[in-house]
Structures are given as structure tokens and as C-alpha cells.
Amino acid sequence: MKTLRFVLGDQLDRNIAALQDLDPERDVVVGAEVQEEATYVKHHKQKIVFLFSAMRHFFAKLAEEGVTVEYYEIGAHRSFATALRAAVKTHKPKKIVVTEPGEWRVLEDMRTWHQLTGVPVEIRDDDRFFADHADFRRFAEGRKELRMEFFYRELRKRTGILMDEDGKPVGGEWNYDSENRKSLPKRFTVPGRPEFPPDEITQEVMELVEDRFGDHFGTLHAFNWPVTREGALEALDAFVTTFLPTFGDYQDAMAVGEPTLFHGLVSPLINAGLLSPKEVVAAVEEAWERGDVPLNAAEGFIRQVLGWREFIRGVYWLKMPQYRDTNALNAKRPLPEFYWTGKTKMRCMSEAIEQTRDYAYAHHIQRLMVTGNFALLAGISPEEIEEWYLIVYADAYEWVELPNVHGMAIFADGGVFASKPYAASGAYIDRMSNYCRACDYKVKVKEGEDACPFNYLYWNFLMENEDRLRKNRRVGMIYRTLDKMSDDKKHAITQSSREFLDEICGV
Ligand code: FAD
Ligand code: DLZ
Ligand code: SF4
Secondary structure (H helix, E strand, O other): OOEEEEOOOOOOOOOOHHHOOOOOOOOEEEEEEEHHHHHOOOOOHHHHHHHHHHHHHHHHHHHHOOOEEEEEEEEEEOOHHHHHHHHHHHHOOOEEEEEOOOOHHHHHHHOOHHHHHOOOEEEEOOOOOOOOHHHHHHHHOOOOOOOHHHHHHHHHHHHOOOEOOOOOEHHHOOOOHHHOOOOOOOOOOOOOOOOOOOOHHHHHHHHHHHHHOOOOOOOOOOOOOOOOHHHHHHHHHHHHHHHHHHHOOOOOOEEOOEOOOOOOOOHHHHHHOOOOHHHHHHHHHHHHHOOOOOHHHHHHHHHHHHHHHHHHHHHHHHHOOHHHHOOOOOOOEOOOOHHHHOOOOOHHHHHHHHHHHHHOOOOHHHHHHHHHHHHHHHOEOHHHHHHHHHHHOOOOOHHHHHHHHHHHHOOOOOOOOOOOOOOOOHHHHHHHEOOHHHOOOEOOOOOOOOEOHHHHHHHHHHHHOHHHHOOOHHHHHHHHHHHHOOHHHHHHHHHHHHHHHHHHHOO
């Protein structure tokens, strides 16, 4: 029976569910660059170049294998649905097979494809993940609070990853988080990354992206993402060999002019299918078994992929579609213009935003404790800040972006999985970076013109959200400090916050 297998741009894995029983003699594999996907938000130019180029390489390789490929370049079709209809008309398949998409919006669309084409559509589970939806539902059932740590332990036990033979976690602890928070020494060097100069295909895509999506955020001059399976494996190998040994210690650190430090830079590659999360975790575990990397590095990294990545996906599919509509802290301020330009005197913010513009990348602590923390403290509307995160990173897809922003960074879900908002004053950023030494603001000053805005916005946030947060067990302590503050000091905080927010947001 002739089957049409539709593979999306973030499913570029030769073993993706929809291709597992591919009959190269009879079937046709379809891929499509479509206007709707490229513009439903105005993705960073690097994200589109990365994905279109990776798609073109992936489908060309399938064709080299002798598979019949129908690949539509951008311009041919507006949407997945129109591309699919055209492919059905040309190839007249008896059946369509797809892998479930990463986003709710696309799943809803997919569910109409049978009616649209008149051909039965089989939607297969995406088995690239360690856990499926049922696993997470079972985990969540009956729990008042969802915590990553417990899901992570379940997956460790089930997979045997970093487990002793007697069923105990290696090293005796489940989690070495407390050994992942060193600040950087005064002098340190970050090794060079492998280079992936744009080949002919990537160059062509770069031109068309400038031409068609020239008004999108971001620059292309520093584009250095691998766009093939071979390139992705080279990047993984370089990470494990050169960066992973130091990753554990400095996972939460930040430094001026150092956009990537010792991080993996693998999320766009994993999310698009060029690397499988299972092989990435295996490579890291093997490096630890060989004695090449310390346990705090291996566990710290594996916790991110086996723990956070799986857990975040679970939350997304458990809670969607209502999840994105909550606004627990009633945050309404518009996104300040400097999120697009980087033009702000706050050095931590300008560093994070400018590197995001140039590399479509910022690491976790920059996303959470700099741009995310600022949005939380300033009360930026969830819709606006979520769209920003979905636009600006090469790894951004709603399934992973939304819980990270809505739940973790801005607490708009009211604490579905975070026990308290990740709110922090300038002292945290000062401890974890050298940004403050290079900033026009003074991190030790609490209010007034020279004061670090994170300082007064922190207390202002607690005052603005007192009704909601005072009863939170983990925040309650901080309110006791606030209770001891003089009225004059509180007034000065409110005044500084009002003037600052008025200037940057207009409210
Ligand atoms: P490393 O620091 O080397 O970490 C290793 C891997 O762990 C990552 O590649 C990623 O696959 C996984 N990982 C780590 N933390 C998380 C997490 N919280 N959720 C899911 N996976 C995680 N990640 C995305 O892939 N797409 C997003 O759109 C995204 N948006 C985020 C928004 C906010 C506000 C925050 C706080 C985090 C977000 N993350 C997102 C998670 C994390 O910041 C990125 O995965 C990470 O920075 C990618 O860089 P890396 O590969 O160098 O990661
Ligand atoms: C992100 C993206 C972009 C920019 N363009 C395409 C595209 O043209 N064709 C495609 O198949 N996929 C694209 N993607 C990825 C999809 O948006 C992604 O598959 C869905 O969001 C589901 O995760
Ligand atoms: Fe950021 Fe405040 Fe430090 Fe400046 S002083 S870098 S605004 S935390």
C-alpha cells in the first residue's frame, strides 16, 4: 500500500516514528517549508536558516538513499495543509503517516488532515522522548504538586541511567545541584567551539531568509549551527570532550562577552531531530564511566535532558490548551523596546539580549534569572514575553518554551510546578556573574537613580503581589523582612519602581 509520510521541520531524524516502517520502493516522504510556520511568530533569522537548511540536507540525503521525496521549498505552499493536499494529488497515497507534532496548534491542524485530503491519517507517538504522555499522566495523577525531581528519579530508576546495580543512584545522591553553582574565577578561558561554515545550501537559505524575512529579529553574520547529522555529532563530541568536564561547576555562571561558556549548545539540534536525547545522555554517561568527567558534570547535564526536558514536555501536554491562558500575577505591562534592541544601561540585560540577537542563543540562567527575572519583576504581560521567547531562540518550540516561560520564569501558572517565583534582586546576578562590575548601575544601591533596577523592582514585585504571595510558604519569610522595612524605604522603592517602569513600559 502506498503511504505518504509527512516529516515536519523538527522531526529530522531518520528513525522518526513516521519513517520506521518506510518502504523505499513504494512510499513517498514529504517535507515542506511553509509560510505559515515561518511567520506564525517572526522567528529569529538564524532559527529559520538553521531549520530550512537542516530540512534541505535531510531530505536530500533521503533522496540519495533512493527514497521518493517530495520536498517543497518556501514559496510553493502557504501551510502544511496546502502542501499535503498538493502531495496527495500528485502521489495518490492510500494512507498518510505522521509523527505527532511538538505543538498543540499543529496537532489540532493535523486532526483535520483526514477530512481535508480524504485519505486516512495515522498520527504516531513521538518516541524520541524517554517518557510518553501516559507515563507523565500516571506520574501526575493524584499529586497536588508536580516536581521535576520526582519525575527525574522515576526515569533514572526506569532507565538505569546513573544507577548502581543495587538500585541506588551512583555516588549516593540523586542530585548534585549544589555543586553546579560555582562563580567563575577572575581568570578563565573558554575553549574554542568547532566551526560550521555555511555550505552552498545554507548560503542559499541565508539569502532567501534575508530576502523574505528581512524584518525578523536577529542577525546572520555569526551563524554557526551544524545543519547535518554529521555536524551535530561533531558538535556533541566536542562538547563532551572539551566542555563537559567544566560544565558541572559553572552551569549557573555568566560573564561579559562569553555567550556560551561551558554549555552544550545542543538544544536546537536535539529539538530538530539531528541528535536524539537518548544518544546525548548516553554519550555523557559513557564519558563519566570512562572517568573523563566528574559526576557533578555528568549528573548536572543528564538532569537537564532526562529530568527537565522530559518533565517540561509532560507539563505542556498535560495542561494544554488552557495552560497558556492563565495570568496568576495579573501581569499587564507591555514588553520594553530594549528586549529587541539590547539598548539598556542594565549590563546583564544588554549582554543577554545582544548575544540572543547575534547567536539566537542564551543559556539557561540568562533566560531564567536575567531576561525572565526582569519580566517577572516588571510584570510584563505573559503573552508578550512568551512570544519574545518563542521568537528569539534557535531551540524555541512552544512545547518547551511555554512551560519554561509561563511556569518557571514568570509564574503565570500560579505554581503548577515551581514552588515559588524565581524572583531575585541584583545580588544574585552579582554573585553569579561579572556583569555588575561593568554596569552603569550600582548593584549595592537599593533605590534612587543609580540603584540597580533589579533591587527596587524585587521589593516592588513583592509589594504588588502581596495578596497572592504572602501565603506562599517559601516566600512568607521574605515578607517578614518587608514587614520590618520603614514606610520611608517602602515609599522610596515604590517611587523608584514607578519612575523606572513608567520610562521603559509607559505604565
Ligand atoms: P545546556 O545548558 O548545555 O543543557 C543541556 C540540555 O538540557 C539542553 O540542550 C536542553 O536540551 C536541556 N534543558 C536544559 N534545561 C532545560 C529546560 N528547562 N527545559 C527543557 N530542556 C532543558 N529550551 C529549549 O530547548 N527551547 C526553548 O524554547 C527554551 N526556552 C526557555 C525559556 C526560559 C525562560 C528558560 C528559563 C529556559 C528555556 N529553555 C528552553 C531551557 C534551556 O534554557 C535551554 O534548553 C538551554 O539554554 C539550551 O542551551 P544548551 O543546549 O547549551 O543547554
Ligand atoms: C519552526 C519551523 C519553521 C520556521 N518553519 C517550518 C517549515 O517551514 N516547515 C516545517 O515542517 N516546520 C517548520 N518549523 C517547525 C514547525 O513549526 C514545528 O514542526 C511545529 O511547531 C511542531 O513542533
Ligand atoms: Fe544587572 Fe543590576 Fe548588575 Fe547592572 S547592577 S548588571 S542591572 S544586576
